[in-house]
Amino acid sequence: xxxxxxxxxxxxxxxxxTQKPEVALTAPIENPVGDALxxxxxxEFESLLHKKDNYTYxxxxxxxxxxxxxxxxxxxxxxxxxxxxxxxxxxxxxxDFPNQYDFRLKPYISSNGIKSKVVALNDPxxxxxxxxxxxxxxxxxxxxxxxxxxxxxFYEQSFxxxxxxxxxxxxLK
Amino acid sequence: xxxxxxLILTLAFILMCFGVSNAQKGYxxxxxxxxFKLENVDGxxxxxxxxxDAEGFIIIFTCNTCPYAVAYEDRIIALDKTFxxxxxxxIAIMPNNPEIKPGDSMKAMKARAKAKxxxxxxxxxxxxxxxxxxxxxxxxxxxxxxxxxxxGVVKYMGAIDDNxxxxxxxxxxxxxxxxxxxxxxxEVPEQKTRxxxxxIKA
Numbered sequence: 254x255x256x257x258x259x260x261x262x263x264x265x266x267x268x269x270x271t272q273k274p275e276v277a278l279t280a281p282i283e284n285p286v287g288d289a290l291x292x293x294x295x296x297e298f299e300s301l302l303h304k305k306d307n308y309t310y311x312x313x314x315x316x317x318x319x320x321x322x323x324x325x326x327x328x329x330x331x332x333x334x335x336x337x338x339x340x341x342x343x344x345x346x347x348x349d350f351p352n353q354y355d356f357r358l359k360p361y362i363s364s365n366g367i368k369s370k371v372v373a374l375n376d377p378x379x380x381x382x383x384x385x386x387x388x389x390x391x392x393x394x395x396x397x398x399x400x401x402x403x404x405x406x407f408y409e410q411s412f413x414x415x416x417x418x419x420x421x422x423x424x425l426k
Numbered sequence: 427x428x429x430x431x432x433l434i435l436t437l438a439f440i441l442m443c444f445g446v447s448n449a450q451k452g453y454x455x456x457x458x459x460x461x462f463k464l465e466n467v468d469g470x471x472x473x474x475x476x477x478x479d480a481e482g483f484i485i486i487f488t489c490n491t492c493p494y495a496v497a498y499e500d501r502i503i504a505l506d507k508t509f510x511x512x513x514x515x516x517i518a519i520m521p522n523n524p525e526i527k528p529g530d531s532m533k534a535m536k537a538r539a540k541a542k543x544x545x546x547x548x549x550x551x552x553x554x555x556x557x558x559x560x561x562x563x564x565x566x567x568x569x570x571x572x573x574x575x576x577x578g579v580v581k582y583m584g585a586i587d588d589n590x591x592x593x594x595x596x597x598x599x600x601x602x603x604x605x606x607x608x609x610x611x612x613e614v615p616e617q618k619t620r621x622x623x624x625x626i627k628a
Binding site for chain 1: 584589619621
């Protein structure tokens with residue numbers, strides 16, 4: 254009986270997601286660059302959420318104007334580097350506005366030397382595709398999906414590196 | 427006897443947990459939404475109760491600093507101009523903690539409201555007590571309420587329309603369609619929608 258009570262207590266505490274991400278607007282960066290950027294609508298993008306190969310995919314939804322996204326981005330970069338030999342691939346999905354690609358997104362990627370794959374998702378009808386990423390996603394960013402051919406977990410929260418490693422470990426084969 | 431009391435305690439705890447998690451998720455369609463008494467950019471306190479003639483409300487959680495919210499400012503003004511006279515005024519509420527986001531301070535809100543010529547109240551969710559009750563998670567996020575004798579009943583929740591980037595390319599005007607349906611006394615066509623937005627910072 255006592256254990257049941259404890260179990261319920263733990264479950265209730267775990268269910269409460271108290272981490273609140275945030276975004277802020279920063280001044281535009283000037284210096285447009287002409288680097289190629291992969292831009293997809295959701296239909297084109299969707300296959301990246303359902304790859305059935307030997308890899309674990311860490312799909313992070315972010316934008317350059319989203320302060321907590323920028324804060325956690327180095328952790329995803331670190332994960333991509335340190336877990337590459339464990340078949341982990343990070344994909345950074347930018348939700349920047351298209352008119353910001355040249356002025357903010359591309360300069361951000363090059364000046365920070367981002368090594369993870371970056372794609373831009375440009376599909377304004379987000380009500381149609383948010384539930385296809387995860388049925389519980391409210392649409393707030395940052396948000397992260399981790400999946401492989403056997404399971405998937407969605408997080409509407411910010412990560413530090415330890416939390417990210419803990420989240421990825423159950424996926425490693 | 428001891429077992430019985432443990433069982434009762436456990437059941438009480440389960441109920442409490444469900445209560446807590448429901449409160450965190452906020453309102454659903456059909457729930458009665460709480461009224462509020464919040465400071466407007468004109469310095470006065472404002473409640474839904476201050477609108478005796480309204481038939482309902484378009485409550486919009488929005489802010490100065492989120493690019494998605496900014497992209498919708500003109501459309502929020504247009505909603506108020508269209509529907510305030512028909513009994514559905516817009517009330518905008520800024521839910522962020524201005525200590526963390528100085529760009530959303532009352533001073534900045536006043537400046538924004540003046541610069542854009544907001545035709546509707548723009549209230550500060552002082553102490554961040556209101557948005558969690560509604561269950562808002564991001565800006566912009568809309569709740570259309572229909573006034574009944576029980577209070578404002580949630581009839582629509584979600585996005586303003588289906589294209590934040592380009593108003594000309596909008597196909598579905600969710601809020602407009604919802605309010606028009608309520609004015610016509612018909613079913614709201616789409617009661618819940620989702621959109622990308624900026625997480626509310628507590």
